Amino acid sequence: MIVAVDGPTASGKGTIAQALAAHYGLPHLDTGLLYRAVGRQVALAGGDPDREADALAACDFPADLLTDPELRSEASGGLASRVSVHPAVRQALYQRQRRFALQPGGAVLDGRDIGTVIAPEAEVKLFVTASIPARAERRFLEMRAQGRAADREEIAADLARRDERDRTRAAAPLRPAEDAIVLDTSGLDRDAAVAAAIALVEARR
Numbered sequence: 001m002i003v004a005v006d007g008p009t010a011s012g013k014g015t016i017a018q019a020l021a022a023h024y025g026l027p028h029l030d031t032g033l034l035y036r037a038v039g040r041q042v043a044l045a046g047g048d049p050d051r052e053a054d055a056l057a058a059c060d061f062p063a064d065l066l067t068d069p070e071l072r073s074e075a076s077g078g079l080a081s082r083v084s085v086h087p088a089v090r091q092a093l094y095q096r097q098r099r100f101a102l103q104p105g106g107a108v109l110d111g112r113d114i115g116t117v118i119a120p121e122a123e124v125k126l127f128v129t130a131s132i133p134a135r136a137e138r139r140f141l142e143m144r145a146q147g148r149a150a151d152r153e154e155i156a157a158d159l160a161r162r163d164e165r166d167r168t169r170a171a172a173p174l175r176p177a178e179d180a181i182v183l184d185t186s187g188l189d190r191d192a193a194v195a196a197a198i199a200l201v202e203a204r205r
């Protein structure tokens with residue numbers, strides 16, 4: 001069984017994908033991490049994330065970059081969002097994601113275009129979303145728990161900016177696949193969101 005989990009940043013899609021993978025005993029790939037690694041690599045190499053050639057060269061990032069905690073930062077998320085608009089970057093990361101999806105036992109992948117581009121044949125496609133205030137609040141609490149300075153307004157503005165860039169880009173824009181089930185997690189805590197996702201998978205498979 002292939003499970004595709006797409007949606008915007010801080011919608012809960014990563015948590016849900018991880019929980020579904022554990023529940024069904026499937027391997028999980030956070031595809032956002034690949035784009036974050038490319039963004040970080042461009043920065044490390046002193047390149048320009050908005051230049052396709054620089055971003056493409058960064059797709060050859062060293063494997064151990066994927067475990068760098070810096071990839072989780074807001075800065076890396078912003079860089080990821082910029083390098084991910086380039087078709088050549090999406091193409092360069094395609095095979096790796098596709099191979100992961102086609103493992104014999106199945107897999108769970110989360111990202112922006114899993115149900116539409118990477119694994120359109122997925123048995124289950126969830127599109128996880130939540131309101132900007134709900135997502136900003138989660139990000140705010142997360143950052144505060146890490147002892148980092150955070151401002152709700154600033155976080156909300158940044159989320160809105162990244163949503164806009166992800167939704168309006170020409171290459172693989174963020175949108176639900178036609179056969180995706182939309183799960184709005186705005187009013188749900190972690191456990192409720194995971195339970196809802198499992199119920200949706202059960203109904204589909």
Ligand code: C5P
Pocket residue numbers: 008009010031032033035036077080081082084110111112113114162166
């Ligand atoms: O999901 P995450 O916030 O880690 O993704 C970071 C950025 O990478 C997103 O804003 C998006 O621009 C890009 N991305 C993408 N396609 C994916 C996963 C992430 O374009 N499958």
